[in-house]
Amino acid sequence: MPSLGDLIAPRRLGESFRWLLASSWTSNIGDGIALSAAPLLIASLTSSPLLVAAGAMMQFLPWLLFGLFAGSVADHRDRRRLVMIANGSRAVVVLALVLFLATGHVTVGVVLVTAFLYGTAEVFADTAGSTLLPMLVRPGDLGIGNARLQAGYLVGNQLAGPPLGAFLFAIGSFWPFLVQILCVSLAVVLISRIASTAVPPKLAAAEGTDGATPARDGGTPHPIREGLQWLRGNAPVRTLVLIILVFNVTWAAPWSILVLYATEHLQMGAVGFGILTTASALGGLAGTASFGWLERHVSFATLMRVCLSLEVLMHLAFALTTMPAVAFAIMFGFGAYAFVWGTISTTVRQQLVPMQLQGRIASVNMVGIFAGLVIGQLLGGLIAQAWGLTAPWWFAFGGSALTLAVFWRWISLITAATPSSSSDVDGSEDQSTNEP
Template sequence: MPSLGDLIAPRRMGRDFRWLLASSWTSNVGDGVALAAAPLLIASMTSSPILVASGAILQFLPWLVFGLHAGAIADRFDRRRLVMFANAARAIVLAALCVFLITGTANIWIVLAVAFLYGTAEVFVDTAGSTLLPMIVKPADLGIGNARLQAGYLVANQFAGPPLGAFLFAAGTAWPFLIEVLCVTLAIVLVSRMARTPVPPREEHAPVHTDIAQGLRWLWRNPPVRTLVLIILVFNVTWAAPWGVLVLYATEHLNMGAVGYGALTTASAAGGLLATMSFGWLEKRVSFATLMRACLSLEVLMHLAFALTSTGWVALAIMAVFGFYAFIWGTISTTVRQRLVPTELQGRIASVNMVGVFGGMVLGQALGGVIAQFWGLTAPWWFAFVGAAITLLLVWRPISHIVSAKPALDDAAEDPQPDPVA
């Protein structure tokens, strides 16, 4: 009978996968603590929905500024070391925030500046980190590998971290961020145990903008991956509109308080854990296309349900369903993209995808803050419901073409797949 360790990280996936998994899970504990603590810190300094949403916007804005460059850099250097250096930068920024909080000199503008600097370092961590899994496991194991990484994200970042972050914030504003510094530092040590990753082949002395242009050309000429990136972009706009003011929605509209706000994220993680246990069964019995359509349909219904409810326990139930389908969608969309993109382009295409994710979140949260300011805290949910429903109708058919596309060869840019929209 296999051990628990073998069930979590099968031996066939190798030693490096276990170090990557341990590093990712550890980092996510710290990030989960800050997930609840950071919005609470901002909300304790201002009641303006626009400034509250600005905290998340400034953390994600670096993707629009540095995202494409981060992808090109990840395709030039040892990706493992890049993750280590960028995580070190995150730890330094968080340590500085702790000093401001302990000395009582922190204010809303310092916190917003920290959010931007932290987000800048995270751009390089996430871009380089997303390229490591395809380099150390076989394509057939990408699904289970992504599921395990997502499981750690759910348990640590979404389930355990936020309640702990809310509790630590109540004990002292600096405590959650001190814990995050420790977690990020330990994550650096763990990922350093991986074998050095090979530097992807590239044209010598080519400027960064040339590498970026090459990645964009490949994406434009590969309709399945291009369409997947566009779907993620649009759905993140609609998703982020209400999420940017979720802390106000939970504490003021639902009257759940700070701990109740953290419980929403915990409920989402509980749904995700159920999805973790179900993913292997679903992957074998239900097509990826069917699963993707089901997830996007549930997204539409989730927005409608939040717009209509004013009860805390109903919101918790909705969040549990959200956690279930969000885990399935995230695992499938990442796996499909990684299977279709050549190794030497993983960094650049991942960065374009992430620019779409966070660009959509920046736009969505900006819209959500303004909508909530003028029309109330449920108005962003109505905006999200209508926008997501229209988008789902447009992408229903192309999803089949995305899932059935063949993996790209090295010369895939010269031999693109048929356009799924055609």
């Protein structure tokens, strides 16, 4: 009978994956603590909604400013070392904030600058970190590896971290940030146990456009431009990035006013809103726990279509319901399929992108995600202001349904381009590749 450790991280994934998983889970606990502690700190210093919102803005603004550059850096440096340096920088930034808190000199400006610097380091840590898994496990194990990493995000960042951060903040404003420093520092130690993950120079340079750098006529292109040129020439990955971008716009529109929808439209109150978001995380755990079975029994194309179809129906259900109990059920289902989708889309991208371009293509994907969030949040606020709190859900329903109809056929082409993700119990895998 396999041990608990083998169930969480199967032996065939290797020791380096276990160190990566432990580092990721530890770092996510620290981030989850800050997820609740940072807004509480800003709210304790100012009652300005603009400044409170600015705290959240500082977390994703660095992605728009430095995301593409971070991808280029990740493709030309030892990725493990880059994650260590970036996480170490995050710990130093938070330590500076703790010193301001301990001496009583903290201001809103200090917190906002800290958030921006922390977010900038996070861009480099997350971009490089997202490229490590394909270097450590076989293509057939990417799905289960991503599912385990997603589970750590759900438990640490969404479930355990936020209430722990709020509890520590109630004891003293600097305590949650001290614990965050310990978590991030431990994550650095854990990931240091992985062997070197430098990308070999000119890796697969002679391959075609489906798996290597584009032709370099007239000299070597700029690294960022090289990644964008590869993405433009690879239809499956380009289409996947576009799907994610558009669905993030439609998703972010109603999510930007979710707290008002829950407290005013559904009359759930603050506690009900908190339980509503927790239901999503619990659904995500159910989705990631079942991913291994789903991967073995259902094709990726079918899973992607089902997940995106459920997204469309979820928006419609929220637009129609007035019952909190129904909203909880919808949110649980959302968490389940959303994290299955996230695991699949990440796995497919990692299987299709050549190793020397993993950082740049991942960064383009992340920039698209945050750009979609910004656009969607702006649209959601404007739509709700003009037509009411359910109007953003109707916008999301119509927009996501139209997007799914447009890209429905392309989903088969995306998944057909990937190597088979199936693997036998003993770890052997099918290496066949189908081209679109």
